[in-house]
Amino acid sequence: MSDTQAHNGSNADTSILLVEDEQDLLELLEYNLEREGYKVRTATTGEAGLKAVRSELPDMILLDLMLPGMDGLEVCRTLKSRENTAVVPVIMLTAKGEESDIVRGLELGADDYITKPFSPRVLLARIRALLRRSVDGVIEGDDSRTIDTGQVVIDLERHEVRSSGDVVDLTATEFKLLRLLAARRGRVFTRQQIIESIHEGFAAVTDRSVDVQVVSLRRKLGDVGQQIETVRGVGYRFRD
Known part of the structure; x- marks a missing residue:
């Protein structure tokens, strides 16, 4: 076991669902999240993301807004309208120029957003901060x-x-x-x-x-x- 894995062993019980259709970015994020010790599941469409949530409720969702078929905003709307999934923190992954979509996503209940291209280190910091607030009960x-x-x-x-x-x-x-x-x-x-x-x-x-x-x-x-x-x-x- 590497020093990184040992240091982040406490993340092993934290599951993150990554919904992203860009294969290169999906693999990069999956690698970095697993390296930090998180349990990661992936989906490449909005429909697959919702199906994954129904089968096992994650601790957090990283959600790309620009998805084929059902887009990220519709996925977010669906998640936040259901009692059992409304409490799951959602970080939106957005492209530059999607300012109006960012506003809509936040108004639908998303907890944070990060604009592409972004550093994996910045994303990991956002994830840790949001999970910490969830555990501490500060969100509510x-x-x-x-x-x-x-x-x-x-x-x-x-x-x-x-x-x-x-x-x-x-x-x-x-x-x-x-x-x-x-x-x-x-x-x-x-x-x-x-x-x-x-x-x-x-x-x-x-x-x-x-x-x-x-x-x-x-x-x-x-x-x-x-x-x-x-x-x-x-x-x-x-x-x-």
Whole structure:
């Protein structure tokens, strides 16, 4: 057994379903994931991917958007509409220029995306971060009464925020925005998702209003505010 395999032995119980129709990329990703100790299954079409999920529920799905037949967006929609598969984290594999598809995928419930071409090391880091949040229960984090990012502590019962130990005075909307992003660190939220979550879909709230709220929140958080990243053309996330 190699040092890498020994070091990553704890991944052996973690299964990843890779749905990708480019054979070269499929083999490269499969090799790198197995080298990290993950149990990998593959599918080259959306239909085959859904069939694989039905036979054995994976811990994570890497899903290419551009698939023959049923595309990745339809696969994501199907997965997130079913109770038993809705909780499985999904990372979308996208090509440059698919900005609108990225937004749609995130709105359908995908947890993250990575744009081709990408480094396997970057993908592995994203996978580890997302799996860690799943295990820690941070993805659903709303049940916890405190959200602690290390630099920001949000007390949901007291409706209080501390940044680097200092109390930060936020409006009700800014508090909801920070709670949404911090509870799901690393996940990208589109502006529309933010509107629906913290403004209950109120029609008068525009994308520009969300941008203004983010700027204000960053300013009030000081240096920690830079943890809130703009994902160009998509939305915002709290850096993990």
